[in-house]
Amino acid sequence: MKQLIATTVFIIISQFVFAQNFTGSFDLVIGPENPDVNSRSDTLSFFFGENKKALIIHARGNQPDLRLVFSPKDSTITGLFIVNEKKGGYILPMNKKYWPSMDYALRDYGTGPRKQLNTANEQKEINGYLCNKMVCSFDKLEATFWIANEIELSLVQVLAYQTVGAGKDDSAVEMLANCGIQGFSMLAKIHVRERKDPVLLSILNLNDTFDDAIFSTEGHTLADMTEQ
Numbered sequence: 001m002k003q004l005i006a007t008t009v010f011i012i013i014s015q016f017v018f019a020q021n022f023t024g025s026f027d028l029v030i031g032p033e034n035p036d037v038n039s040r041s042d043t044l045s046f047f048f049g050e051n052k053k054a055l056i057i058h059a060r061g062n063q064p065d066l067r068l069v070f071s072p073k074d075s076t077i078t079g080l081f082i083v084n085e086k087k088g089g090y091i092l093p094m095n096k097k098y099w100p101s102m103d104y105a106l107r108d109y110g111t112g113p114r115k116q117l118n119t120a121n122e123q124k125e126i127n128g129y130l131c132n133k134m135v136c137s138f139d140k141l142e143a144t145f146w147i148a149n150e151i152e153l154s155l156v157q158v159l160a161y162q163t164v165g166a167g168k169d170d171s172a173v174e175m176l177a178n179c180g181i182q183g184f185s186m187l188a189k190i191h192v193r194e195r196k197d198p199v200l201l202s203i204l205n206l207n208d209t210f211d212d213a214i215f216s217t218e219g220h221t222l223a224d225m226t227e228q
Contacts, residue, residue, distance in 0.1 A: 021109065021152040022048055022151055022152050022153040022184075023048050023049060023050055023208065024048060024206065024207055024208040024209065024210065025045070025046060025047045025048070025205070025206075025207050025209075025210040026045075026046055026203050026204065026205055026206040026207070027043055027044065027045050027046075027203070027204045027205045028043070028044045028045075028046065028158065028201060028202070028203060028204075029041055029042070029043050029200075029201070029202045029204055030042045030043075030044070030199060030200070030201050031199065031200055032197055032198075032199060032200070033189060033197060033198045033199065033200050034197070040060070042057075042058070043058045044056070044057055044058070044162060045058065046158060046161065047210050047214045047215075048153070049212065049215065051071075051072070051073060052069060052070060052071050052072075052073075052215045053069075053070040053161065054067060054068065054069050054070065054214045054215055055067070055068045055070075055161050055162060056068075056214075057162065064081040064082055064083050065081065065082075066079060066080070066081050067079070067080040067081070067214075068080075068161070068164055069214075069215050069217070070094070070161065071094075071215075072094065072106070074094075075093060075094040075095075076091050076092065076093065076094055076226060077091070077092045077093075077094050077098065077099060077164055078090070078091050078092075078217055078222065079091075079092065079164070080217060080220050086221075087219045087220040087221065088220060088221055088222075088223075089217065089220045089221070089222045089223070090222060090223045090224075090225055091222050091223070091224045091225060091226055092164070092225050092226065093225070093226045097166055098164060098165065098166055099163065099164050099168075100163050100168050100169075100170040101159075101160035101161075101163040101168075101170040101173045101174075102160070104156050104157060104160035104170075104173055104174075104177060105157050105160035105161050107157075109152045109153065109154065109157070109182075120133040120134065120135060120144075121133075124146065126146055126148070126186040126187055126203070127148075127186055127203060127204075127206045128206075129148035129150060129151070129186060130148070131146035131147055131148050131186050131187070132146070132147050132149070132183075133145070133146055133147075134146075134147055134181065136179035136180075136181065138178065138179075139193070140175060140192065140193055140194070141175055141176075141178075141179070141190065141191070141192055141193065142190075142191045142193065142198075143176075143179060143188060143189065143190040143191065144188065144189045145179075145181055145183075145185045145187075145188045146185065146186050146187040146188070147181065147183035147184065147185055147186070148183060148184045148185075148186050149183040149184075150184075151183070151184035152184075153184050154181060154182055154183065154184065154185075155176060155181060155184070155185040155188065155201070156173060156176050156177045156181070159172065159173050159176065160173050172192075175192070176190075184203075185201065185203075186202075186203045187200070187201070187202055187203065188200070188201040189201075
């Protein structure tokens with residue numbers, strides 16, 4: 001029975017993995033709209049290959065960066081870090097317990113909920129792409145997106161990759177999914193109404209190639225948690 005369930009999950013994930021046509025890398029910088037000396041921003045580096053994906057969560061201060069490697073073929077998520085020059089890490093099973101937003105990340109591009117969006121009839125070039133301005137507004141959220149429709153990857157899919165960990169909060173991903181934005185957001189201004197200030201999400205260093213070494217686990221001692 002266990003083998004049957006595992007096989008079924010693998011087939012489902014395998015169907016998802018080839019649905020995402022974008023391959024390349026970029027940085028996503030998340031920070032306040034009006035930064036000051038006390039404000040901070042976060043940088044996430046994404047790498048989308050044909051068969052694997054990777055995310056580097058850049059830490060602040062003396063904390064180590066965390067590199068996550070997503071391998072649908074093996075149904076695993078591998079976390080990699082270096083502490084005191086020692087390479088460590090862990091292997092998690094790829095399921096909703098350890099990756100609450102998995103369905104958002106792996107679903108076919110363009111198959112999420114669609115809504116009647118407010119198009120502002122404004123365009124501007126960002127990172128070499130002509131982007132269209134779109135606005136989403138409902139009771140919990142007000143947001144502006146600059147969308148590059150040529151890139152088949154949505155902001156919801158991108159943000160879903162950072163929700164790895166048992167009990168991880170995925171409410172922000174779900175909230176954005178309710179906007180129904182399907183295209184790639186080069187720049188977004190998002191204001192959650194219960195919070196005081198809006199945040200900016202900016203795409204930087206967009207490239208169509210990268211070194212596959214980003215997926216390597218060589219030299220890391222890994223704790224296997226796939227049976228837990």
